[in-house]
Amino acid sequence: MSTITLRVNGKTHSLDLEPSTPLLFVLRNDLDLHGPRFGCGLGQCGACTVLIKGEAVRSCVRPVSSVQNVEITTLEGLATDGKLHPVQQAWIEEQVPQCGFCQNGQMLTAISLLNKNPQPTDAQIRQGMQGTLCRCMTYYRVQAAIKRAAKVTA
Ligand code: FES
Ligand code: FES
Numbered sequence: 417m418s419t420i421t422l423r424v425n426g427k428t429h430s431l432d433l434e435p436s437t438p439l440l441f442v443l444r445n446d447l448d449l450h451g452p453r454f455g456c457g458l459g460q461c462g463a464c465t466v467l468i469k470g471e472a473v474r475s476c477v478r479p480v481s482s483v484q485n486v487e488i489t490t491l492e493g494l495a496t497d498g499k500l501h502p503v504q505q506a507w508i509e510e511q512v513p514q515c516g517f518c519q520n521g522q523m524l525t526a527i528s529l530l531n532k533n534p535q536p537t538d539a540q541i542r543q544g545m546q547g548t549l550c551r552c553m554t555y556y557r558v559q560a561a562i563k564r565a566a567k568v569t570a
Contacts, residue, residue: 417432418433418434418481419431419432420432420433420435420481420484421484421485422442422447422488423488424443424488424489424493425449425488425490425492426487426493429447433446433480436480436481437479437480438457438475438477438478438480439475439478439479439480439483439488440464443466443475449490449491449492451520452464452465452466452490452491452520453517453518454476455476455521455549457477460547461518461521461548461549462474462518462521462522462525462548462549463517463518463520463521463549464520465524465525466488467489467490467524467528468483468486468488468489469486469487470489470527470528471531472525472528489524490524491523494523494527502565502569503523503530503561504523506561506562506564506565507519507523509561510564512560512561513554514553514554515551515552518548518549518551518552519554521548522545522548522558525545526545529545530565532544535566536562536566538559538563541559541563542559545558545559
């Protein structure tokens with residue numbers, strides 16, 4: 417065990433952990449942040465996505481020791497001053513979720529995409545979101561919500 421320092425959603429946490437523990441397990445089990453989901457556990461579905469320095473990262477395959485002292489944002493940290501992030505708001509307005517299981521990954525990947533490309537084309541959205549899987553096939557609504565959020569943040 418080692419003392420690991422994590423910065424998550426603006427708060428600093430010092431935890432005694434096995435350094436190879438996946439970040440996802442620490443977020444869910446130690447910090448009680450259940451936005452990131454366990455889907456495949458293999459880095460293949462996107463359900464566990466978090467933002468690290470604004471970039472989408474799959475937390476199920478990221479050892480916790482490798483993300484010390486960098487700003488990690490989970491779904492729970494997106495709203496500021498009680499106001500939803502524009503992507504969250506667009507998700508509501510486009511009624512994107514079906515079962516909801518993948519939607520953490522859809523929203524955080526969308527934010528990462530918009531951080532890099534604030535006005536993506538349909539093709540760029542499909543390309544940027546292609547590895548974030550949804551068994552309920554919400555892909556068209558995800559695309560519509562990203563375009564709506566892009567208009568708001570333009
Ligand atoms: S649970 Fe991490 S990519 Fe599937
Ligand atoms: S909304 Fe059900 S898996 Fe995506």
